[in-house]
Amino acid sequence: MISSGDTSIRKSKIISRRIFIISIAKVVVFTGIIGRLFSLQVNENKKYLRLSDKNRLREWKLPPVRGEFFDYFGNTVAGNMEVYRLHVVPEQVENFNNLMVRLKNILDLSDKEYSKIVNKKNKQKPWETIIISENLSWEQFSKLNLYLHELDGAKPVLSVSRYYPYKENFTHVLGYLSRASVSDLEENESIKKNYVPGLKVGKSGLEKTFEKDLIGTNGVQRYEVNAYGKRINQLDHTVGKKGKNITLTVDAEVQKFANDILIGKSGSISVMDIYTGEIVALHSSPSFDPNLFLHGISINDWKLIRENPLKPLLNKTVSGLYSPGSTIKPIVALSALENDVISPNMKVKCTGKIELYDHTYHCWKEKGHGYMNLRNAIKQSCDTYFYEVSRRLGVDRLNVTAKKFGLGSQVLNGIFENEKKGLVPSTKWKKNNLGRGWVLGETLLTGIGQGYIQTTPLQLCLMTAQLANGGFKIHPRIILDKSYEDYETIKKKMSQNIVEREDVQMGLIPTSDGLINSSENKYSILFRNQENVKFVLEAMFGSTNELFGTSYKSRIEDKKYQFAGKTGTAQVKRITEKARELDLKTEQIPYEERDHALYIAYGPYKNPRYAASIIIEHGGSGSKAAAPIATKLFKLVIDRHEIREKIKQKEIQTI
Amino acid sequence: MLNKLSFSGRITFFQKIRSLDYWLLVCILLLGLISSFSMYSSEGGQILYYTESHIIRFTVFFSLMLAISFVRPKFWHATGYLFFVIVMGLLFYVSLFGITASGSQRWINLYFINLQPSELMKIAIIICFAKYYHRLQINNINRFQNLLIPIVILILPIVLVLSQPDLGTSILIALSGLAVIWLSGVNIKYFIYSLLIFIVSAPFVITFLEPYQKLRILAFFNPERDPLGSGYQIIQSKIAVGSGGLYGKGFLKGTQSYLEFLPEKHTDFIFTLFSEEHGFIGSLALLLIYVIMIYRIILIGSICRTFFSKLFCYGFGSAIFIYIVVNMSMVLGMVPIVGSPLPIMSYGGSSMLATMTGLGIVMGCRIYNKELIV
Incomplete structure (x- = not known):
C-alpha cells in the first residue's frame, strides 16, 4: 500500500465533503431545469401551442x-x-x-x-x-x-x-x-x-x-x-x-338588336318601360367582347379597343353628353304651355332666320316654314318658332321643367359609376360657374337644344317616358326587383295622385282611410295641367305619322306598333356662314364635324308602354340616321312586350 | 443494505451476479426502452434505420457493460494511463485521417461503427485522473507540479477535440475533468482563481471560435435575431417543448418533430421530441430516472474502499450529471447550442459506448468494492 492509512482516511473525508457539495449543486441545477420545463410547458404552454399550430397549419x-x-x-x-x-x-x-x-x-x-x-x-x-x-x-x-x-x-x-x-x-x-x-x-x-x-x-x-x-x-x-x-x-x-x-330588367333580344343595328357606328340606344321604369335595353356602340379580358387581354386586342376613335370603352348611354338638339322641343313647348307663356295657337312666321341684336339665328330649313302654330312647329321642328317660344319663356322657367322631367341629374342613382348628370343651364348657373351674365341669345340656343345644355341618352329616354306616361315621375331601374309594383298598380296610383291633387285644389281635406295617402306620392305629378302634356304627345304623333313630320318616313301605320317621336340634330360645331352657303351633304363633311343624329320616341301611340332614345354620333340628321332605327326597334320591343307580360303573369301565378 | 455484502477474499460468480446494482440496471434498461420508442417516433412511427440501429447498439453495448462489470477496478487502475494514451493516439489519428462530416473531422471508420474517440476521452480522462489522484499523498495534492500535470493532461485532449472542431464534446471533457480534480481535494482557491482568469480571458477565447459557434452564442442571447438561421434550432425546440404542455401531445403525435420543424431530433434534440410528446409529467419521469441513476452511481462510490474506485464513481456520476444538464439546458434554451448528446437517449454509437463503459466500470466497482488496489 502506497498511501498510508491516515492519508487514505483524510482523502476519503475530503472526497465525501466534495461530493456532498456537488450533490447540492446537482439538486439546485436540476431544480432549475425543472423550473424551466415548468415555465415552458405549463406557464407558457398556450403561447407555444399557438406557435406550434402556426408552424404546422396552413390555410x-x-x-x-x-x-x-x-x-x-x-x-x-x-x-x-x-x-x-x-x-x-x-x-x-x-x-x-x-x-x-x-x-x-x-x-x-x-x-x-x-x-x-x-x-x-x-x-x-x-x-x-x-x-x-x-x-x-x-x-x-x-x-x-x-x-x-x-x-x-x-x-x-x-x-x-x-x-x-x-x-x-x-x-x-x-x-x-x-x-x-x-x-x-x-x-x-x-x-x-x-x-x-x-x-x-x-x-x-x-x-x-x-x-x-x-x-x-x-x-x-x-x-x-x-x-x-x-x-x-x-x-x-x-x-x-x-x-x-x-x-336585369333588360331583354337580351332587344339588347342584341341594338348592338347589331349600331354595328360600325358610334351611338347609343335605350328603351324604357314608361310606367315601371324598367330599362329594356341600354346599349352603347361600339362595344367590345368582355371575354377577352378574362384570361388577360393581349396587347394587340387592348390596343385595338383603346385606340378605336369610336371610343368603345365609353358607356355613351349614361356617360356620353350630347346637346339634345330638337329633341328638347317637346319640353320647351310643355314648359311654355304650363307657364301660360303662349297658347297653342300662337303663330310665328318662319323665314328661315331671325335677327336679334346683330346676330342671325337660323332655322334648319333655309327657306323657312312660313306661318307656324305650336303643333306644326313641333311636327316640323321649326327652329324659328322655338326661338320665339324660348324668348318669351326664358331660360329659368325652362330649366325648372327640364329638371322636373329628369334632365340634369343621374337617372340610375350611381349604379354606373361614370353616370353623368349633364347640364341644364340657368341664369344663376352661368353667373356662378362662368362668372358672366346670361345673354338672351343663349336662351334662344337653349330653346333648340344647343348651347350649354347637355344630356345623356338615358336622360332623354327618361324624359320621353315621363312625357309618354302622361307626366308622372317614374323610377328607372335596371335590376329586377320582384317586389316592385307592377304596371296596373302604378297606373292606378298615378290616377289617384291626380284625384288627390284635384281634391286638395278644390279644398277638400284628404280622408284618413288611407285611400289618399300623401306618402304614396311615388309617382308624383310633373305637370300643372295634363292637357298640356297630352298636347305635346299629340304633336309628337304628328311629327312621326303625318305628312311633313320630320320622321314621317319612319312611321309604322299598323296601330299595334305605331309610335310617336321627335327627331333631333345636334350641331357639334358652330356652322359658319361659309359652310351654310356651301350646304354640304353629311358625307362631305369630315366625320368629327358631322352632326349628331338623335331620336326620341314612345309607343304604341294608342296605349303607350315604352319610350326610347337613339343617338348616332356624327350620324347627320336625326330624321335620316336615327329615326329609321326606331321603326325596327319598336316593332321588336312591342312584339317582345307580349312575351314579357306572359312571364310576369306566370310569375304571379307561381307565387 | 450495501454493506451487508462485505466480506473479504474471493467471491463466487453467483455472488458477483447478486451484487450487481439492479436499480442501476433497471434505470439503464428503462432509458434504453424509452430511447428506442423515441427513435421510433422520430422516424414518424416506423422502424427505419435509426431505430433499428439504436436498438442493436443498445443491446450490444448493454451486453458489453455487463461484461465490463466483471472486470476488477484493479485492471482499470493498472491500465488507466495506457487507456488515456491510446485514446489520445486515436484523437491524433482522427485529426490526421479522420472522416469529415458536416465540417467537422471527428470519426474513425471501423466498418461496423464510426468511432468518435472524443467520446471515449470523456471516460478516459476520468480513469486517468482517478489513477493520478489515487497515488497522490494528500499533502502533495496542492503542490505546484501536481496541479500543473493534471491541467496539461486535461488541456491536451481538449485542444485536439476543439480543433476538430467540436466545442460541445470539449466542454464536456473539460467539465468532467474539472469535476474529478475538484473531487480529489484540490484547494478551492485555485478553482476561484481559474474561474476569474477564464472570465477575463473569455473575450480572447471567443475570437478563436469558429464563425458558426459565435453565431450560436449570439443566437442564444437573442434567437429572434435570425429566426430561420442560427436561432432556428432554439426557437423550434422551445416551441416543441412548450407546446407539449403538462401531458404532452401523445406518443407519435409530436407535430414539431413529425413535421420536421425540429432539427437533429434523433441526436441532441431527442429530449425535445420526448418532452413534446410526453409533456411536463413525462419529462419529470425521465429526469427522475437520471436522478436515480446518478444517485446509485454515487452510492456505489461511497461504499468503495479504494480511492480510485470512489473517485471514478463520483467523477463519472458527476460527468453524467454534466452531460444531462448541458444537453437539457441547451434544448430548453438556457445555454447556447453546443453539440452534446443526452446519455443513452441520443442516437450515437460512440457516446453510448463511452457511457456503457463507464457504467460497466461503476458496476465493477460495486462488485469488487471491498478489493483494495495495491
Whole structure:
C-alpha cells in the first residue's frame, strides 16, 4: 500500500465533503431545469401551442364562385363556365423538360409562353402547382386527352370561369372582369376579404358596382404542412358561398338588336318601360367582347379597343353628353304651355332666320316654314318658332321643367359609376360657374337644344317616358326587383295622385282611410295641367305619322306598333356662314364635324308602354340616321312586350 | 443494505451476479426502452434505420457493460494511463485521417461503427485522473507540479477535440475533468482563481471560435435575431417543448418533430421530441430516472474502499450529471447550442459506448468494492 492509512482516511473525508457539495449543486441545477420545463410547458404552454399550430397549419383559400347575371327572361348574360385548366406539379414529373416539350407541341404554345412557364417552375417549390393553361380550348383538351397516358404529371383540372355568352351585347351594362389589382384590394373590403391569387373582379359596370354581392365567399382548405411547406394532409374543408345572382330588367333580344343595328357606328340606344321604369335595353356602340379580358387581354386586342376613335370603352348611354338638339322641343313647348307663356295657337312666321341684336339665328330649313302654330312647329321642328317660344319663356322657367322631367341629374342613382348628370343651364348657373351674365341669345340656343345644355341618352329616354306616361315621375331601374309594383298598380296610383291633387285644389281635406295617402306620392305629378302634356304627345304623333313630320318616313301605320317621336340634330360645331352657303351633304363633311343624329320616341301611340332614345354620333340628321332605327326597334320591343307580360303573369301565378 | 455484502477474499460468480446494482440496471434498461420508442417516433412511427440501429447498439453495448462489470477496478487502475494514451493516439489519428462530416473531422471508420474517440476521452480522462489522484499523498495534492500535470493532461485532449472542431464534446471533457480534480481535494482557491482568469480571458477565447459557434452564442442571447438561421434550432425546440404542455401531445403525435420543424431530433434534440410528446409529467419521469441513476452511481462510490474506485464513481456520476444538464439546458434554451448528446437517449454509437463503459466500470466497482488496489 502506497498511501498510508491516515492519508487514505483524510482523502476519503475530503472526497465525501466534495461530493456532498456537488450533490447540492446537482439538486439546485436540476431544480432549475425543472423550473424551466415548468415555465415552458405549463406557464407558457398556450403561447407555444399557438406557435406550434402556426408552424404546422396552413390555410388555402379557394376562389369564391361569382354570382351570375340573368336578363329579364332568365337567360344567362354573365355566367360561370366550366373551363379546363392544365396543371403540372413538377415534383410528380419524372422529366419536366421532356414533358414541357411534349406539351408545347400538343398545345401549340409559343416560345414566349414556354419560357414563361419554365421560369415560373424554377422560381417556385417543386410541389407547387404550375398552371400551364388557364383555359384549354376544346381542341387542345381533346388532343391532350389522347396523349394523357404518356404525359405523366400533367393534370387537366376543371375550374370555373366567367363567361359572357352574349359577348359584346352587355359589355357596357355588366362591365368586365379582370385580375384584381392592388387598388381594387385597397378600395374594396370584400375583395380584400375573399382574395386569392388570380381572382377576377369587376372592373366596370354592374360587375364592379355589385362586387360585394357578386363575389361570394371563399372556400377554405386547411392543411397540415411540414417544415418545408409541403402539404401533408387536409384537415378540413369549408365550402364557400356563391355570390348573389342578379336579374336585369333588360331583354337580351332587344339588347342584341341594338348592338347589331349600331354595328360600325358610334351611338347609343335605350328603351324604357314608361310606367315601371324598367330599362329594356341600354346599349352603347361600339362595344367590345368582355371575354377577352378574362384570361388577360393581349396587347394587340387592348390596343385595338383603346385606340378605336369610336371610343368603345365609353358607356355613351349614361356617360356620353350630347346637346339634345330638337329633341328638347317637346319640353320647351310643355314648359311654355304650363307657364301660360303662349297658347297653342300662337303663330310665328318662319323665314328661315331671325335677327336679334346683330346676330342671325337660323332655322334648319333655309327657306323657312312660313306661318307656324305650336303643333306644326313641333311636327316640323321649326327652329324659328322655338326661338320665339324660348324668348318669351326664358331660360329659368325652362330649366325648372327640364329638371322636373329628369334632365340634369343621374337617372340610375350611381349604379354606373361614370353616370353623368349633364347640364341644364340657368341664369344663376352661368353667373356662378362662368362668372358672366346670361345673354338672351343663349336662351334662344337653349330653346333648340344647343348651347350649354347637355344630356345623356338615358336622360332623354327618361324624359320621353315621363312625357309618354302622361307626366308622372317614374323610377328607372335596371335590376329586377320582384317586389316592385307592377304596371296596373302604378297606373292606378298615378290616377289617384291626380284625384288627390284635384281634391286638395278644390279644398277638400284628404280622408284618413288611407285611400289618399300623401306618402304614396311615388309617382308624383310633373305637370300643372295634363292637357298640356297630352298636347305635346299629340304633336309628337304628328311629327312621326303625318305628312311633313320630320320622321314621317319612319312611321309604322299598323296601330299595334305605331309610335310617336321627335327627331333631333345636334350641331357639334358652330356652322359658319361659309359652310351654310356651301350646304354640304353629311358625307362631305369630315366625320368629327358631322352632326349628331338623335331620336326620341314612345309607343304604341294608342296605349303607350315604352319610350326610347337613339343617338348616332356624327350620324347627320336625326330624321335620316336615327329615326329609321326606331321603326325596327319598336316593332321588336312591342312584339317582345307580349312575351314579357306572359312571364310576369306566370310569375304571379307561381307565387 | 450495501454493506451487508462485505466480506473479504474471493467471491463466487453467483455472488458477483447478486451484487450487481439492479436499480442501476433497471434505470439503464428503462432509458434504453424509452430511447428506442423515441427513435421510433422520430422516424414518424416506423422502424427505419435509426431505430433499428439504436436498438442493436443498445443491446450490444448493454451486453458489453455487463461484461465490463466483471472486470476488477484493479485492471482499470493498472491500465488507466495506457487507456488515456491510446485514446489520445486515436484523437491524433482522427485529426490526421479522420472522416469529415458536416465540417467537422471527428470519426474513425471501423466498418461496423464510426468511432468518435472524443467520446471515449470523456471516460478516459476520468480513469486517468482517478489513477493520478489515487497515488497522490494528500499533502502533495496542492503542490505546484501536481496541479500543473493534471491541467496539461486535461488541456491536451481538449485542444485536439476543439480543433476538430467540436466545442460541445470539449466542454464536456473539460467539465468532467474539472469535476474529478475538484473531487480529489484540490484547494478551492485555485478553482476561484481559474474561474476569474477564464472570465477575463473569455473575450480572447471567443475570437478563436469558429464563425458558426459565435453565431450560436449570439443566437442564444437573442434567437429572434435570425429566426430561420442560427436561432432556428432554439426557437423550434422551445416551441416543441412548450407546446407539449403538462401531458404532452401523445406518443407519435409530436407535430414539431413529425413535421420536421425540429432539427437533429434523433441526436441532441431527442429530449425535445420526448418532452413534446410526453409533456411536463413525462419529462419529470425521465429526469427522475437520471436522478436515480446518478444517485446509485454515487452510492456505489461511497461504499468503495479504494480511492480510485470512489473517485471514478463520483467523477463519472458527476460527468453524467454534466452531460444531462448541458444537453437539457441547451434544448430548453438556457445555454447556447453546443453539440452534446443526452446519455443513452441520443442516437450515437460512440457516446453510448463511452457511457456503457463507464457504467460497466461503476458496476465493477460495486462488485469488487471491498478489493483494495495495491
